[in-house]
Amino acid sequence: MEAASPTIERVQDLWFDDGNLIIQAGNSQYRLFRGILVAQSSVFKDMLSCPQPPDSEGRSIVHLSDSSAEVTAFFRAIFDPKSSMPAFPNETDFDTICACLRLSHKYGVDYLRRRALVHLSSRFPTTLSECDALETNTAPFATWKRPKNGSHRIFLMSLFREVDAIWFLPYTFYLLGSNFGRLGSDIFHGAVYNDTTVGLSREDQDSFLRGYFIQRDSLRNEILRFLWSTDKIQDCTNTAECLQIRLNAFKLTCTSDWAAIANAPLHAFKEKWIKDSGMCPSCLAYCMKAHHDACQAFWDKLPKIYGLPRWEQLEKMKADAIGFELSV
DSSP states (O other): OOOOOOOOEEEEEEEOTTOOEEEEETTEEEEEOHHHHHHHOHHHHHHTTSOOOBOTTSOBEEEEOSOHHHHHHHHHHHHSHHHHSOOTTSOOOHHHHHHHHHHHHHHTOHHHHHHHHHHHHTTSOSSHHHHHHHHTTOOSOOOSOOOSSTTHHHHHHHHHHHTTOGGGHHHHHHHHHHTHHHHTTHHHHOEEETTEEEOOOHHHHHHHHHHHHHHHHHIIIIITHHHHOOOOOTTOSOHHHHHHHHHHHHHTTOSTTHHHHHHSGGGOOOGGGTTTTTOOHHHHHHHHHHHHHHHHHHHHHHHHHTTOOOHHHHHHHHHHHHOSOOOO
């Protein structure tokens, strides 16, 4: 007995009665306008210049190897952008952004690729000040919410490699390290995101391991050094008391959760630990500046520890890809 053929479903909001092109991805079909796709996609222009084989009913159908979920999001962004993939800073959703980024890169829809990159930029900083704003929820715009499935971070690593968005990788590596306790061996053996197996390449696994240990150890050795250092602080009015306050603050990090705290070194220190503690003004100012300078030094070397180009080069890549006017 032959297996039943899969049921083909028409995506109603992308099935135009006067459309002149049928496309199928998985078990989903779309009836679209050939001229619009050709005008916006260099790849579809070349693809559709060749006759397509007809189906059993004599209709010419273009088959795509991409998932129907991604293709649906991609076509909605092209044919109904205001409701599906509006320009920044309007809100959209993570899966739509990623589908549009991957397929616009693959099919040469340049404006949509740029729009997706701009949306992603709202949560993938390339400066420490942007990173701090995200952590304190003071970023001016964040147009999408992070998925609850933590494996999206692994998914993003492979996506950014695929679409050559290298400037996102330092912070992506940092997030993998920050969430190492949750992700664990999935970073090396792969995980499932949206029913798809995702994983890091062998090269990125090696880069992660080399950089992760530097990231983890930087908290105690560099970023919090100002708390345990016995160096005398200029103009301190009470050396013994201020040193004890700093040491007490350092002890707050020495808990059973130290590993998790150390994995995310940039925001492990809390200013409330020393503010209103009786520390003299000179020491307080010194500590605040020392912490900021140490975080900046770590941020500056973040690309290097994961084997990536310097921030200056990455910023140029970013500017070349998305420019400076974001709301288009």
